Amino acid sequence: MINPLPLMNLPKLSSEQLQAAQAPLNRKIFLQGEPGSGKTTAGLARLAFLLESGIPAEQILILLPQRTLAKPYYDYLTQNPLPPGSLPTIVTLGGLSQRTIQLFWPAISAEAGFARPHQPPLFLTLETAQYYMSKVVEPFLNQGYFEQLVIDRNRLYSQLLDNLNKAALIGFAHTTLGERLKQAWNGQPQHLILFDQAQDCMNAFREYCMANNLLDFSLQIELFIHYLWRSFLVRNYLHTHFHHLIYDNIEEDAPAAHDVIGEWLPVFDSALLIYDQQGGYRVFLGADPQSAASLADFCDEIVEFPPNLICPPTVRQFQSALVKAVQRQLTHEELTPPIKTAFSHLPARFYPEMVDQVCKTIDELVHQKQVAPSEIAVLAPFMSDSLRFSLMSRLEEYQIPARSHRPSRSLYDEPAVRTLITLAKLAHPHWEMPPSREEIRSMLVHCIEDLDLVRADLLMQMGFTAKKQSFPLRPFEEIGEDGRERITYSAGLRYSRLREWLLNYIEQGEEEELDVFFAFLFGEVLSQPGYGFHDHLDDAAVTARVIESIKKFRQVIEPVRSQQPGFSVGMEYLNMVGQGVISALYLPPSEEEDAVLISPAYSFIINNRSVRFQFWLDCGNYGWWERLFQPLTHPYVLSRNWQPGRLWTDADEYETNQQSLIRIIRGLTYRCREHIFLCTSRINERGAEERGALLLAFQGLLRRLHQQGGES
Amino acid sequence: MKLPPDFSFSQNNLQDFLECPRRFELRYLLRQPWPAIQSQPVVEHEQHLRRGEIFHQMVQQHQIGLPVDKIGAQAYDQTLLGWWEDYLGSMPQPLPEHRLVEHTLQSAHSGYRFIAKFDLIAIQPGEKMIIVDWKTSRRKPPRAILSQRIQTRLYPFLLWKCSGAFDQAISYSPEQIEMIYWFTADPLSPERFKYSQKQAERDGEYLLELVQQVEHHTQTYFPLTSQEQRCSLCVYRSLCNRGITAGNIDDEIDEEVDDDRLDIAFDQIGETEF
Numbered sequence: 009m010i011n012p013l014p015l016m017n018l019p020k021l022s023s024e025q026l027q028a029a030q031a032p033l034n035r036k037i038f039l040q041g042e043p044g045s046g047k048t049t050a051g052l053a054r055l056a057f058l059l060e061s062g063i064p065a066e067q068i069l070i071l072l073p074q075r076t077l078a079k080p081y082y083d084y085l086t087q088n089p090l091p092p093g094s095l096p097t098i099v100t101l102g103g104l105s106q107r108t109i110q111l112f113w114p115a116i117s118a119e120a121g122f123a124r125p126h127q128p129p130l131f132l133t134l135e136t137a138q139y140y141m142s143k144v145v146e147p148f149l150n151q152g153y154f155e156q157l158v159i160d161r162n163r164l165y166s167q168l169l170d171n172l173n174k175a176a177l178i179g180f181a182h183t184t185l186g187e188r189l190k191q192a193w194n195g196q197p198q199h200l201i202l203f204d205q206a207q208d209c210m211n212a213f214r215e216y217c218m219a220n221n222l223l224d225f226s227l228q229i230e231l232f233i234h235y236l237w238r239s240f241l242v243r244n245y246l247h248t249h250f251h252h253l254i255y256d257n258i259e260e261d262a263p264a265a266h267d268v269i270g271e272w273l274p275v276f277d278s279a280l281l282i283y284d285q286q287g288g289y290r291v292f293l294g295a296d297p298q299s300a301a302s303l304a305d306f307c308d309e310i311v312e313f314p315p316n317l318i319c320p321p322t323v324r325q326f327q328s329a330l331v332k333a334v335q336r337q338l339t340h341e342e343l344t345p346p347i348k349t350a351f352s353h354l355p356a357r358f359y360p361e362m363v364d365q366v367c368k369t370i371d372e373l374v375h376q377k378q379v380a381p382s383e384i385a386v387l388a389p390f391m392s393d394s395l396r397f398s399l400m401s402r403l404e405e406y407q408i409p410a411r412s413h414r415p416s417r418s419l420y421d422e423p424a425v426r427t428l429i430t431l432a433k434l435a436h437p438h439w440e441m442p443p444s445r446e447e448i449r450s451m452l453v454h455c456i457e458d459l460d461l462v463r464a465d466l467l468m469q470m471g472f473t474a475k476k477q478s479f480p481l482r483p484f485e486e487i488g489e490d491g492r493e494r495i496t497y498s499a500g501l502r503y504s505r506l507r508e509w510l511l512n513y514i515e516q517g518e519e520e521e522l523d524v525f526f527a528f529l530f531g532e533v534l535s536q537p538g539y540g541f542h543d544h545l546d547d548a549a550v551t552a553r554v555i556e557s558i559k560k561f562r563q564v565i566e567p568v569r570s571q572q573p574g575f576s577v578g579m580e581y582l583n584m585v586g587q588g589v590i591s592a593l594y595l596p597p598s599e600e601e602d603a604v605l606i607s608p609a610y611s612f613i614i615n616n617r618s619v620r621f622q623f624w625l626d627c628g629n630y631g632w633w634e635r636l637f638q639p640l641t642h643p644y645v646l647s648r649n650w651q652p653g654r655l656w657t658d659a660d661e662y663e664t665n666q667q668s669l670i671r672i673i674r675g676l677t678y679r680c681r682e683h684i685f686l687c688t689s690r691i692n693e694r695g696a697e698e699r700g701a702l703l704l705a706f707q708g709l710l711r712r713l714h715q716q717g718g719e720s
Numbered sequence: 721m722k723l724p725p726d727f728s729f730s731q732n733n734l735q736d737f738l739e740c741p742r743r744f745e746l747r748y749l750l751r752q753p754w755p756a757i758q759s760q761p762v763v764e765h766e767q768h769l770r771r772g773e774i775f776h777q778m779v780q781q782h783q784i785g786l787p788v789d790k791i792g793a794q795a796y797d798q799t800l801l802g803w804w805e806d807y808l809g810s811m812p813q814p815l816p817e818h819r820l821v822e823h824t825l826q827s828a829h830s831g832y833r834f835i836a837k838f839d840l841i842a843i844q845p846g847e848k849m850i851i852v853d854w855k856t857s858r859r860k861p862p863r864a865i866l867s868q869r870i871q872t873r874l875y876p877f878l879l880w881k882c883s884g885a886f887d888q889a890i891s892y893s894p895e896q897i898e899m900i901y902w903f904t905a906d907p908l909s910p911e912r913f914k915y916s917q918k919q920a921e922r923d924g925e926y927l928l929e930l931v932q933q934v935e936h937h938t939q940t941y942f943p944l945t946s947q948e949q950r951c952s953l954c955v956y957r958s959l960c961n962r963g964i965t966a967g968n969i970d971d972e973i974d975e976e977v978d979d980d981r982l983d984i985a986f987d988q989i990g991e992t993e994f
């Protein structure tokens with residue numbers, strides 16, 4: 009196998025990969041194969057080949073279902089020399105929609121029915137969409153909607169938004185959502201009214217968006233599909249712009265994207281569509297492998313890659329035996345002795361014992377067998393904060409670096425952000441949100457260098473006005489000399505400067521936008537020498553995030569602000585944070601790469617990286633099998649593959665759970681290069697005994713092996 | 721501190737390097753966020769930038785053929801409307817028909833990658849290539865200052881280096897390239913810079929010299945600027961112990977931020993989180 013493409017800095021390619029990469033420039037190929045069979049590498053090689061063949065880079069469109077899957081393409085383009093010229097476009101359907109809406113807005117806004125077609129659109133993020141949904145739903149809640157439903161408000165809003173997104177991605181009218189869900193409902197009849205209520209809320213939300221140019225994800229997709237994609241001008245623009253397509257992980261994309269590509273394919277000069285035969289993990293986000301597979305009909309050629317290059321035969325055998333065990337079809341023939349080298353069982357009675365065992369085993373791997381920490385993944389259906397914490401701290405004791413693949417974390421858990429909020433409350437007494445003494449004390453410790461808890465406590469005792477005055481910080485000079493000495497004059501000086509700054513702000517009498525207030529406070533006080541943020545670069549980074557989040561919120565809040573004179577965006581923002589509507593999630597700074605990965609199983613699969621060793625935690629957990637309880641939405645009913653009018657039965661539920669467990673087993677094992685540790689705990693994290701389907705299947709497998717051992 | 725292997729030099733980061741090596745290090749190598757106020761008054765400045773953004777978008781819409789009346793209806797205030805009318809009345813004319821709008825180009829030069837995003841490139845195949853950059857800053861900078869800006873040196877140079885990408889059969893000489901700055905602040909007096917072989921050679925050497933200086937600082941350290949007045953318009957002033965309050969926007973030469981996107985030019989995936 010040689011690699012004749014000088015542009016590429018890729019591993020040696022197989023003949024199949026080369027063939028796909030070097031297909032003629034007018035050929036459309038549907039490439040399918042197992043996970044790990046080298047399909048994306050073939051995609052990269054195709055990209056290199058196109059560039060090397062002199063195709064202008066701006067004519068190449070690389071389409072992916074989600075941002076994280078773009079990484080290999082992004083890395084390739086940034087890390088390799090490219091011919092002089094432009095760059096390929098890497099985009100998702102959502103990204104393409106947003107860009108074309110922005111560009112062609114004046115051409116479609118009136119026709120699409122927006123009440124203010126001349127004003128620019130306001131693109132909503134997940135958070136700001138959730139905010140507006142909460143505003144729209146509030147009057148309905150006051151009328152008694154959803155009274156019988158015990159559900160966290162924010163989950164209610166997100167399920168309503170989720171329904172709208174599904175309607176857009178699957179391609180049916182959002183006004184039919186409630187009816188579809190009702191027709192399939194097989195439970196208590198009194199639940200049916202909830203679907204009508206959900207429908208009312210979704211209709212009202214869409215109307216509100218149309219009246220105020222607000223574009224949530226669902227409306228962006230609908231605008232693209234129904235207006236932009238149908239417009240001659242836009243099609244012409246896209247058709248003349250892009251001539252070559254690489255569309256990877258099509259099985260994780262939604263039917264709306266497949267429809268567009270199905271219509272667009274005849275116009276492309278060449279295309280490489282990459283389909284993972286075992287995929288479809290993003291079903292909760294509308295992924296539809298069946299509609300993806302139908303794109304093969306529009307291609308000139310179907311190429312199938314030989315089996316996985318990553319997963320060794322023993323792990324493959326284990327995969328197949330475990331899947332059979334889930335299906336209760338496991339026979340002795342499935343089990344040959346080498347299968348035992350593919351996995352180990354780590355049984356424990358209690359949860360902490362299981363965590364200990366996992367960490368101890370990892371220690372042996374890393375310190376005795378010299379396995380790189382990055383070659384190990386610890387996986388669970390859900391990763392609770394406490395589980396993540398205990399794993400991380402135990403591994404730290406063993407001096408093993410670990411990183412947790414949690415999608416995001418809330419800014420409001422950060423001490424720096426809590427400090428900022430306390431300061432905002434102090435500076436805006438008219439909000440009537442006075443901070444507590446404890447909040448002020450923590451803020452002072454965080455803000456003022458060299459002020460420890462004891463001194464801050466002293467400052468609080470002596471400097472805090474006990475009476476309910478609007479500004480609770482007393483001047484330092486009013487503290488007795490003894491107290492001032494103990495606090496130290498340098499800390500006192502900084503305290504005084506901060507106090508004065510706040511008082512000046514209050515006296516000025518005009519409320520700044522909250523993000524601007526924070527930026528001033530940060531620059532003029534908190535990050536100055538002698539203050540807590542000066543040397544803490546991480547605090548600066550989180551402050552930047554929070555400022556950005558508020559700014560984004562402020563930029564789309566105009567429809568509400570314009571209705572309420574004197575409306576304070578800052579106060580509204582903090583209220584929404586308090587209610588959890590805005591969680592300001594962010595990706596923590598990237599952690600060390602050579603570290604053990606701690607991740608929910610689905611995230612690990614979607615990120616498509618393989619490791620040598622996997623630990624499957626708490627195999628008895630029902631979460632490996634069951635889907636999340638979502639009373640107002642349904643990933644399988646809201647799908648093209650569901651026949652409207654059918655009832656969703658227990659048999660359907662059982663079957664889909666079985667299928668999703670099988671998919672997880674395959675997804676994980678295909679990404680394992682050596683060995684799997686199945687970890688079980690008799691008593692789970694919440695102190696109960698759980699015997700979920702994964703555990704039962706595994707026990708079935710062990711029993712068979714044991715019987716076989718006995719027989720031989 | 722090493723230069724990352726995927727680092728791309730742009731007019732923004734090189735201009736920053738020229739003004740203050742430490743700022744270059746903090747912003748582009750360490751990627752250190754420092755959310756202080758850059759210049760005052762803040763909200764007016766933000767509105768000005770927003771207007772600039774919308775104006776660029778309107779021009780882009782015009783260049784791709786959207787109806788003029790529909791585009792103009794987006795001008796939400798008098799200033800923006802004025803800019804738009806000035807653009808319609810006095811945009812540089814005539815421009816060749818083949819247009820590339822908001823177009824990114826990149827090329828390696830002596831092993832370093834350079835990148836730029838062009839507002840407009842108008843091409844008459846085999847004849848000429850014209851770069852147009854729409855400037856929405858409050859004042860038009862003097863020509864002498866403009867000619868020294870990295871943008872004036874990098875853009876034509878990069879376009880010349882990439883000219884083969886438009887049509888492999890045609891080669892262009894630097895003399896066929898011209899760069900035009902058009903100002904909302906002075907729409908009737910655009911600044912034109914004709915390019916030449918000699919200038920291209922000088923620019924090639926100059927850019928290489930600059931990146932070699934960057935390389936040198938990565939081996940040693942990135943000094944703080946000696947021109948302390950610059951610090952009042954730099955967000956890092958508290959980190960560098962160079963002052964407390966932000967300076968006035970009127971002291972800024974170039975108030976546009978659109979090129980900041982260059983440094984994430986590869987990350988073209990704008991998607992709503994889902």
Ligand code: SF4
Pocket residue numbers: 739740741742743746944945950951954955956957958960962
């Ligand atoms: S504050 Fe001054 S010295 Fe520091 S980075 Fe900015 S310009 Fe350079």
